Amino acid sequence: MFDHSTRIYQQGLIVLDSSVGVPELPPAAMSAGDFGWGFSTLALHAPSLTESISHGVDFDSQVVRTTFSSVPVLWASELTGDYQELGVALREITELDDDDEWHVDPPVYVAAGYIASELLRMSFPAPRIFNHGPKSVVFNWSSGANNLYLTISADRMSALISSPDRIERRIDYSAKQLADPSLALFSIEAAYSGKPVERVLPGTTPDPQEICA
Amino acid sequence: MIEWKVSMSRVTLFPASPASFSPVSGLQLFHDVWGVDPDNFQKQGNPLAPSFAQGRRGGLMVGCSVHPSRIDFNFGPALPPIQGSSTIAVQLIQNARQLRRGLLEVFDALGRDSVAGAVARVAMTIQVLAVSPDFAGANNAIMGVIPAHYGLRLGDEEDVLFQVNVPYVSQTASRARMNAVTKWGGARLQVMTFTLPAGGSITSSTGAISEGPQKRDFIAASVSFEINSVPLEAQISSADQALLFREGLGWVEQRQLELGLIVEGLRNV
Numbered sequence: 001m002f003d004h005s006t007r008i009y010q011q012g013l014i015v016l017d018s019s020v021g022v023p024e025l026p027p028a029a030m031s032a033g034d035f036g037w038g039f040s041t042l043a044l045h046a047p048s049l050t051e052s053i054s055h056g057v058d059f060d061s062q063v064v065r066t067t068f069s070s071v072p073v074l075w076a077s078e079l080t081g082d083y084q085e086l087g088v089a090l091r092e093i094t095e096l097d098d099d100d101e102w103h104v105d106p107p108v109y110v111a112a113g114y115i116a117s118e119l120l121r122m123s124f125p126a127p128r129i130f131n132h133g134p135k136s137v138v139f140n141w142s143s144g145a146n147n148l149y150l151t152i153s154a155d156r157m158s159a160l161i162s163s164p165d166r167i168e169r170r171i172d173y174s175a176k177q178l179a180d181p182s183l184a185l186f187s188i189e190a191a192y193s194g195k196p197v198e199r200v201l202p203g204t205t206p207d208p209q210e211i212c213a
Numbered sequence: 214m215i216e217w218k219v220s221m222s223r224v225t226l227f228p229a230s231p232a233s234f235s236p237v238s239g240l241q242l243f244h245d246v247w248g249v250d251p252d253n254f255q256k257q258g259n260p261l262a263p264s265f266a267q268g269r270r271g272g273l274m275v276g277c278s279v280h281p282s283r284i285d286f287n288f289g290p291a292l293p294p295i296q297g298s299s300t301i302a303v304q305l306i307q308n309a310r311q312l313r314r315g316l317l318e319v320f321d322a323l324g325r326d327s328v329a330g331a332v333a334r335v336a337m338t339i340q341v342l343a344v345s346p347d348f349a350g351a352n353n354a355i356m357g358v359i360p361a362h363y364g365l366r367l368g369d370e371e372d373v374l375f376q377v378n379v380p381y382v383s384q385t386a387s388r389a390r391m392n393a394v395t396k397w398g399g400a401r402l403q404v405m406t407f408t409l410p411a412g413g414s415i416t417s418s419t420g421a422i423s424e425g426p427q428k429r430d431f432i433a434a435s436v437s438f439e440i441n442s443v444p445l446e447a448q449i450s451s452a453d454q455a456l457l458f459r460e461g462l463g464w465v466e467q468r469q470l471e472l473g474l475i476v477e478g479l480r481n482v
Contacts, residue, residue, distance in 0.1 A: 111231035180444035
């Protein structure tokens, strides 16, 4: 958004030695209704250390390895379009009258926008959204018959993973634990998908995510 | 003589948690830091988009953008009017002393008051470029500023990127662990210009389409410096934010001297 409108940067890169192959590709088209969970390679345009987080019965297993990908598998334009709609929906339910059943409180709106922007940055497909009273909003993804519900209130977040038969797992995060939301979101992704998820630990901070109004 | 100049700089704050984030508008932030009206302001059109304010400060274009999960202060060169494709060039900050002063203004403002609520992480980056006729020249420039002990040998390879991180522990009260990243690379730059009629419309009053984009490609050697604190559960106080940034700027100044970049004005004199 800074005044770089007259310049386009194409950053060069060097291919580092890799101990693993190219990450598994997701389905060609993904939506909240068809959540492939293989989307974390978007924007991996630079060599990076990745941390593999595997969540099985317990939450202890962590392996560090290296990987590399320079080819985006999901274009940013596809993603940001869905997130634009999510942003509009968030604003609309916040601006509703207080007594409207869909109204959410402004602090919830701030928290939901914060989490949504992190989801976008991490290339999660845009979720469905519905509310749960004025004190929280719920982001939802489904994969087959399974569902992931992310309940966001002003000061905490809860992930609930369910199958048609039962609640498979529930994970709660306090406000402090959301200081680095990517860790929470990656662990949720790993728990939901039931397989290791690669977390990029580049040592540098990301560029701001751009989304058009 | 290879001339290195600063291309851009950015100072970033990451909030401690959604609950502690007090999003102000880019307009308010611009006022808080520079005490004047910006030249341009874009309000937050979408809840997931930033609000943004920018203005000219001497030879710099400064701006601040407030995203849902981060605040950025941006510095770049103030772009001169472009007259014809022959004048298209890579614009760089000609006076790094102005940049240094601008960065210190931001640090001081952050130290005075909590502009972003509770902050858990800070980051700053400065990119330095030397425009070159080709990749061989760019690689030669890079080779001149990479420490010999890395043993890198470059010829006419394209799209080079080499990055190292030498973390340090801050001497400030937070004792934050700081990543200190140096990145060398050959950059392809494409400068495009668009001619817009008065009013900003892409069609004139007669309905004719305005002149299409003109572009020129450039090759440049690039060295980027970035310092950032690892995410903390505890928040970083306003005073420590300023100190961390000052410490980080000191690292950049020292580092660029060690590498032999010698960017005029980018050091404490």
